[in-house]
Amino acid sequence: MQCRIMIPNRDQAPIERCQKCSVRHKAVCGALNDAELARLNQIARTRQIKPGQTVFSDQEQPEFFANIVSGVIKLTKTLSDGRQQIVGLLFAPDFLGRAYGGESPYLAEAATDVELCCFPSDNFEHMLGDFPDLEHRLFENTLDELDSAREWMLLLGRKTAQEKVASFLLMIAHRAPNIGCAHSDEMNFVQFALPLSRADIADYLGLTIETVSRHFTKLKSDGVINIINNREIAVPDIDMLANRADLEDAL
Amino acid sequence: MQCRIMIPNRDQAPIERCQKCSVRHKAVCGALNDAELARLNQIARTRQIKPGQTVFSDQEQPEFFANIVSGVIKLTKTLSDGRQQIVGLLFAPDFLGRAYGGESPYLAEAATDVELCCFPSDNFEHMLGDFPDLEHRLFENTLDELDSAREWMLLLGRKTAQEKVASFLLMIAHRAPNIGCAHSDEMNFVQFALPLSRADIADYLGLTIETVSRHFTKLKSDGVINIINNREIAVPDIDMLANRADLEDAL
DNA sequence: CGCGGTGTTGAAGGCATTCAATTGTTGTGG
DNA sequence: CCACAACAATTGAATGCCTTCAACACCGCG
Incomplete structure (x- = not known):
């Protein structure tokens, strides 16, 4: 071996x-x-x-x-x-x-x-x-x-679960092009493959699997992301996602 | 100026x-x-x-x-x-x-x-x-x-408030001797001055001031620390504090 | 003595967790 | 090709920890 x-x-x-x-x-x-x-x-x-x-x-x-x-x-x-x-x-x-x-x-x-x-x-x-x-x-x-x-550290100490998940997706969206697993058709549209399981994402964000999952579906139902399948995410408007990453704006 | x-x-x-x-x-x-x-x-x-x-x-x-x-x-x-x-x-x-x-x-x-x-x-x-x-x-x-x-990051993402506060005190206890604000009489006894306000400690631990304060008093009433005054802490048994830092053992 | 700053304590509420059940996915063998 | 097992992910309900909001105590200082 x-x-x-x-x-x-x-x-x-x-x-x-x-x-x-x-x-x-x-x-x-x-x-x-x-x-x-x-x-x-x-x-x-x-x-x-x-x-x-x-x-x-x-x-x-x-x-x-x-x-x-x-x-x-x-x-x-x-x-x-x-x-x-x-x-x-x-x-x-x-x-x-x-x-x-x-x-x-x-x-x-x-x-x-x-x-x-x-x-x-x-x-x-x-x-x-x-x-x-x-x-x-x-x-x-x-x-x-x-x-x-x-x-x-700022994310782990001070961001909400929603912001954590959005920040994570944003980070992957930015790095993914360099590792050849993303493509961007229009200006603000990005699609990419997640390199981590939900469990890994949770361990990265200091959350539980369930909380990560809940906020994925929330982002989806809010129209911020599209979940193609468990490992493939589409972001229609990257700015919208960025807004979720820093600050919970209303609702 | x-x-x-x-x-x-x-x-x-x-x-x-x-x-x-x-x-x-x-x-x-x-x-x-x-x-x-x-x-x-x-x-x-x-x-x-x-x-x-x-x-x-x-x-x-x-x-x-x-x-x-x-x-x-x-x-x-x-x-x-x-x-x-x-x-x-x-x-x-x-x-x-x-x-x-x-x-x-x-x-x-x-x-x-x-x-x-x-x-x-x-x-x-x-x-x-x-x-x-x-x-x-x-x-x-x-x-x-x-x-x-x-x-x-491990502390911010995964430790409880109690563990965070204990970890912080432990870190100061270890570093304080080098900055001349601590003395140790016996084997496991240490006393030192906190270089930070409660607000700063909270910002360091990803907590609120109130939560920090509550866990200070809890550690005090549990006999783990002695609060000489707001900026001066005595630790009768440093091992006891170390136990609180990693793992919440019963209560 | 009164004042501002700092720290403590109490009560209520919210967000994330925990526990539990269901659904979805993948891969293997019949 | 389908059935089935094993795993991954989602969803729901209840609990709990930390936060929020508020009031009070403490301390140094003019």
Whole structure:
């Protein structure tokens, strides 16, 4: 099994593989020139992950870092009695792993089918020292993650369930185009696939499954969204949804 | 007024001032050697801030970064209708400011009397390029902030009011010794000063003032804490408090 | 002493949760 | 192709926790 998911591809022409890579310039690799990229490529291994499968355990020393080539990874924290909270969602071309971290402070698992480009921890941390641009890129990445985390703190602490659900849909609508699961015909119309189950959405918003479901149907009956099926949502007017995200306007 | 709070101290012997500084080795300056420190010191200005005073506005391009020499700074985000959430607390010797950020995504204001050691943005960002160790230190700082933010997301999304209040007291009890406002006589006994008002605590925990107050008195009547006065708390048995933080055990 | 600010306490109400039952979806084997 | 099981999602009714609104106590200060 271990050998099935860690596919060596040293045999490919190093740079060629990266040149064909869909996230070559958007991921952290974008900070590297060809020579540096060749070195990184030498230690890189692709890996396929199934939905629900664990990538890093809690309290475990991760053995690799990774670029997300496709799919969505969720980062979760858990209380002793089982209550869960998703503390981060990673989309392609995000970077997975905490540099200089020791053990991972949270559980990382696949929310969808995921393709990773993995780098062994020790090799990669060594490269960080050699390539300042790479570390700098990771730093900026981390700053963005911190901003998102704080944005979500505002949501968790102060928004109503309705606003939470609307904010979530809005966030997916904005990020989905980059992961190729959305299309937009007219100006304000968007349709996209949800990368998360209702249970995951609840864990992300600090709500229960039932509350999430109720507000989906409320948004539907208010004409703000169209539920094509459980995983496919259409938004006729994105501004209308945005209004629901910040402030419960009347009724 | 501007001239009153930006006190030039170029006249002091550069290194001497830093050598006497209480956070010399704990703050980001710890990453610098004497020569580098001398350069940083040349652009540094100390600044005193009163409680409630704003350091950075929302949506404003900050003109400086700063080390917190003493006191506590709160970072807040606000919804359009005024609901507030504190998304970060900074204690000495933490670093204030978002590198490479453009405008600040949140409001920074003093929770207590604060002493800052400020560095003009452009100078400082330039130094980041010159001193990789300094940037590295900031990076590690940011990673720690991200961990704290995610820890707080778990609290905001999944903990009860009782657990939130207990978690807050526990966090202050742990950090207070480092900021010189706590003492511990016996093994499990701790006493400390709260750096925040009830209103600030509420904004930090995603609760109302009243709920915070109620759970303070509940913890008191349960014998978990002793309320010396509004700003002074004694904890007879810190483990007892820790139990309240994670899991509501019976009652 | 009175005043403003801060914190506490009480009663009523609302929003999200909990518990429970039903419907819908997916995949598997007959 | 359908029946069936297992899972995911929706819907309903009742409970409860936190909020809201309001009044009161406390504290420092002029």
